[in-house]
Amino acid sequence: MSLSRGDERKLHALSQGKCNLCSRSVFTCGTYVGENAHIIAFRINGPRGKNRNNTNIDSYENHILLCPFHHSEVDKNQEYFTEDYLLSIKRDHEALMSACTDTSLGRKNIVSFLNAYFRYSGFGRIPDMLGRSPRIFPVGIGSITDFFYLAMKDFPFVVPFRDIELHHLFYTLIQSFEELNCALRGSEHNTHFVSHNFWISPTGDNIILQENELSEDYCINLRSNLSYVVDRCYRSFNELGTYIRRNYPEVII
Ligand SMILES: [Zn+2]
Numbered sequence: 137m138s139l140s141r142g143d144e145r146k147l148h149a150l151s152q153g154k155c156n157l158c159s160r161s162v163f164t165c166g167t168y169v170g171e172n173a174h175i176i177a178f179r180i181n182g183p184r185g186k187n188r189n190n191t192n193i194d195s196y197e198n199h200i201l202l203c204p205f206h207h208s209e210v211d212k213n214q215e216y217f218t219e220d221y222l223l224s225i226k227r228d229h230e231a232l233m234s235a236c237t238d239t240s241l242g243r244k245n246i247v248s249f250l251n252a253y254f255r256y257s258g259f260g261r262i263p264d265m266l267g268r269s270p271r272i273f274p275v276g277i278g279s280i281t282d283f284f285y286l287a288m289k290d291f292p293f294v295v296p297f298r299d300i301e302l303h304h305l306f307y308t309l310i311q312s313f314e315e316l317n318c319a320l321r322g323s324e325h326n327t328h329f330v331s332h333n334f335w336i337s338p339t340g341d342n343i344i345l346q347e348n349e350l351s352e353d354y355c356i357n358l359r360s361n362l363s364y365v366v367d368r369c370y371r372s373f374n375e376l377g378t379y380i381r382r383n384y385p386e387v388i389i
């Protein structure tokens with residue numbers, strides 16, 4: 137048995153004819169040198185062969201396109217090139233290939249939007265911004281959501297993103313920070329009064345929880361609600377960052 141013609145075509149198309157490890161073309165000097173390498177070997181005592189559960193050995197899912205050199209490396213070093221590692225190499229390679237060659241206007245607009253957003257929003261400083269939670273937050277934390285709406289004005293028709301996964305991850309981020317903004321600002325806000333629970337510091341750059349003004353029970357409750365919201369912010373930050381690094385490598389975060 138071997139890979140079906142359909143699966144082989146899929147493997148080659150998604151890898152764009154390049155070794156998934158070194159990105160060299162598998163058609164070189166007029167010769168085809170590509171190899172459809174098994175991730176889980178055909179034989180049970182072959183490379184990674186013991187991992188087979190319900191793996192369909194002769195499927196696209198169980199193959200990775202490699203040059204002859206890397207095929208032999210991958211099969212010699214099965215402790216290093218584990219099943220999970222090979223699958224992640226393949227996923228990253230395929231994502232990078234499609235990212236680099238998608239020159240459609242839609243993608244260009246998304247990239248411009250993302251570059252503008254990451255440049256001005258302070259996205260990269262989110263871990264710092266949340267680092268002193270739940271007692272202290274910088275006033276600038278509002279920029280995470282504010283710059284999203286500004287970028288939407290500067291780049292009309294980009295949002296909703298054509299990339300559904302990106303759209304979902306971005307909205308989760310914005311929702312999480314909106315929730316945090318609400319908790320910090322409350323319903324009323326002017327320069328001195330943030331909410332019943334938070335005040336702006338005398339220097340004007342931090343929002344501080346007024347613990348001594350609040351009862352202990354109330355504080356415990358508030359802190360636990362806040363840390364739930366902050367966790368969501370962290371998670372959405374990590375997930376969006378990971379997705380963009382993997383799928384939009386040309387964007388500077
Ligand atoms: Zn290679």
Ligand SMILES: [Zn+2]
Binds near residue numbers: 174183207211
């Ligand atoms: Zn092999």
